Amino acid sequence: MEGPTEIAKNKHFGGFNKRYKYQSRTLGCVTTFTIYFPPAAEKKVPILYYLSGLTCTDENVMQKSGIQRSASEKGLAIVSPDTSPRGLNVQGEADNWDFGVGAGFYLNATQEKWKNWRMYDYITKELPEVLKANFSELDTATASITGHSMGGHGALTLYLQNPGMYKSVSAFAPIANPSVVPWGKKAFSGYLGEDKSAWEAYDATCLVKHYMGETTTEILIDQGDTDGFYKEQLQPENFKKAAEAAGVTVNLRIQSGYDHSYYFVSTFIPDHVSHHAKALLS
Amino acid sequence: MEGPTEIAKNKHFGGFNKRYKYQSRTLGCVTTFTIYFPPAAEKKVPILYYLSGLTCTDENVMQKSGIQRSASEKGLAIVSPDTSPRGLNVQGEADNWDFGVGAGFYLNATQEKWKNWRMYDYITKELPEVLKANFSELDTATASITGHSMGGHGALTLYLQNPGMYKSVSAFAPIANPSVVPWGKKAFSGYLGEDKSAWEAYDATCLVKHYMGETTTEILIDQGDTDGFYKEQLQPENFKKAAEAAGVTVNLRIQSGYDHSYYFVSTFIPDHVSHHAKALLS
Numbered sequence: 001m002e003g004p005t006e007i008a009k010n011k012h013f014g015g016f017n018k019r020y021k022y023q024s025r026t027l028g029c030v031t032t033f034t035i036y037f038p039p040a041a042e043k044k045v046p047i048l049y050y051l052s053g054l055t056c057t058d059e060n061v062m063q064k065s066g067i068q069r070s071a072s073e074k075g076l077a078i079v080s081p082d083t084s085p086r087g088l089n090v091q092g093e094a095d096n097w098d099f100g101v102g103a104g105f106y107l108n109a110t111q112e113k114w115k116n117w118r119m120y121d122y123i124t125k126e127l128p129e130v131l132k133a134n135f136s137e138l139d140t141a142t143a144s145i146t147g148h149s150m151g152g153h154g155a156l157t158l159y160l161q162n163p164g165m166y167k168s169v170s171a172f173a174p175i176a177n178p179s180v181v182p183w184g185k186k187a188f189s190g191y192l193g194e195d196k197s198a199w200e201a202y203d204a205t206c207l208v209k210h211y212m213g214e215t216t217t218e219i220l221i222d223q224g225d226t227d228g229f230y231k232e233q234l235q236p237e238n239f240k241k242a243a244e245a246a247g248v249t250v251n252l253r254i255q256s257g258y259d260h261s262y263y264f265v266s267t268f269i270p271d272h273v274s275h276h277a278k279a280l281l282s
Numbered sequence: 283m284e285g286p287t288e289i290a291k292n293k294h295f296g297g298f299n300k301r302y303k304y305q306s307r308t309l310g311c312v313t314t315f316t317i318y319f320p321p322a323a324e325k326k327v328p329i330l331y332y333l334s335g336l337t338c339t340d341e342n343v344m345q346k347s348g349i350q351r352s353a354s355e356k357g358l359a360i361v362s363p364d365t366s367p368r369g370l371n372v373q374g375e376a377d378n379w380d381f382g383v384g385a386g387f388y389l390n391a392t393q394e395k396w397k398n399w400r401m402y403d404y405i406t407k408e409l410p411e412v413l414k415a416n417f418s419e420l421d422t423a424t425a426s427i428t429g430h431s432m433g434g435h436g437a438l439t440l441y442l443q444n445p446g447m448y449k450s451v452s453a454f455a456p457i458a459n460p461s462v463v464p465w466g467k468k469a470f471s472g473y474l475g476e477d478k479s480a481w482e483a484y485d486a487t488c489l490v491k492h493y494m495g496e497t498t499t500e501i502l503i504d505q506g507d508t509d510g511f512y513k514e515q516l517q518p519e520n521f522k523k524a525a526e527a528a529g530v531t532v533n534l535r536i537q538s539g540y541d542h543s544y545y546f547v548s549t550f551i552p553d554h555v556s557h558h559a560k561a562l563l564s
Contacts, residue, residue, distance in 0.1 A: 012548070017545060063345075263299060263350075
């Protein structure tokens with residue numbers, strides 16, 4: 001496999017945002033990712049993965065969240081992948097903003113038409129290998145995960161599906177119970193088919209009921225109370241209730257007056273980076 | 283004159299970004315501006331105007347710079363206007379990214395074709411009146427000004443042309459001597475005609491030579507040394523040299539490894555907000 005090629009580089013808060021592209025074997029297409037490298041440290045730096053929401057690429061969080069300021073202070077690398085395969089010309093792939101391109105939902109699709117939509121394998125298997133093989137500055141064995149909206153769903157599910165892979169998890173306005181909301185039903189039926197038992201493996205509220213990993217690390221979730229998607233699409237209370245029944249502590253903070261935008265994300269990013277730094281640097 | 287209509291509102295760092303539109307009598311078109319209101323204070327808050335660069339609208343700085351975090355901490359309002367008139371259908375107005383729409387250069391054009399391009403009057407006269415008449419939270423008599431690239435040129439020239447109007451000024455990678463660089467020559471000949479004596483009123487390096495205002499307030503300028511426009515288009519050293527000959531102190535900081543993007547701006551925004559807070563809150 002050819003290593004990633006650097007396609008953009010910007011100094012930021014003393015470190016560098018570097019964007020790469022390469023041919024992914026999992027996705028079967030060229031994909032991009034961006035890494036924020038904090039100012040050069042003496043030893044390898046831990047990783048905080050940031051998974052983005054519907055319609056986003058790897059660039060949005062790097063341009064709009066200010067996450068680099070906190071990552072620079074704490075000495076963490078930020079890794080931001082894309083949200084789906086692109087450029088495969090699957091019929092209708094770009095007809096919907098909430099399905100297909102930009103809407104990978106961090107799962108492995110089982111329906112033939114969407115066979116390249118394997119963001120679960122890409123994020124949990126291929127990407128860490130690519131990082132380990134190509135970036136000696138990164139301590140790929142020490143990682144945490146966060147994300148926004150669809151990416152918050154991704155962060156929670158990848159964490160719960162892989163005990164020990166991530167030291168901590170947090171989420172901004174996650175799609176916390178996708179099986180029961182319109183975005184999730186559309187995505188899951190399209191990618192996974194109509195058998196709802198297959199959906200549970202990608203639903204944080206279902207997964208946490210059977211979670212066998214360690215439970216001492218609190219899960220941090222922020223949710224704005226004027227977010228137009230809160231009640232119809234996100235339902236973080238369902239997740240909190242199921243988690244607590246399973247002995248997993250969730251700090252669900254309902255933030256008064258905040259919406260679903262990057263203005264919301266950037267306001268609380270410093271708290272999330274601190275949350276992960278505690279787990280990654282201890 | 284009809285007051286501005288709120289067209290967007292997002293809570294951010296405890297305050298609010300609010301975007302407005304209204305029919306400007308100076309520009310002869312509908313224009314937009316955005317205000318960041320810091321968390322509610324007991325008394326009126328001072329204003330820091332932020333002028334944007336080529337191709338930008340009032341939105342870029344609000345989405346990408348993180349200025350609100352610092353403004354929230356210090357208790358300042360940020361006012362971000364657009365960069366030119368829009369929607370007038372002047373022939374060829376959108377043919378160039380560095381002239382016409384998105385490229386008002388903060389001057390009053392004298393060439394008939396561009397008669398609506400009066401961003402100087404708009405920013406220094408009409409906008410403060412609109413703010414005073416419509417936003418009782420703002421202390422419009424206590425203001426400072428900053429900007430990026432073309433907006434850095436705008437900040438420096440408006441400050442020098444209007445002693446006492448702004449308490450302090452700073453700039454990110456300003457077009458500091460437009461009369462002698464390609465961007466400036468193109469804009470000034472197009473908007474002001476070929477008589478170069480008319481250009482001096484809008485060139486910070488010329489203006490500072492005759493500046494009669496107070497000189498105890500240091501002018502802060504940041505410039506990245508890997509900025510591709512630094513040597514050809516910006517020339518901050520010309521300004522510093524002319525300013526110092528006139529007894530005006532310029533703190534020109536050459537920032538190693540930084541480019542012309544908002545990654546550069548956002549890195550040093552906290553220093554600029556602190557610089558202005560010192561002048562505005564003393």
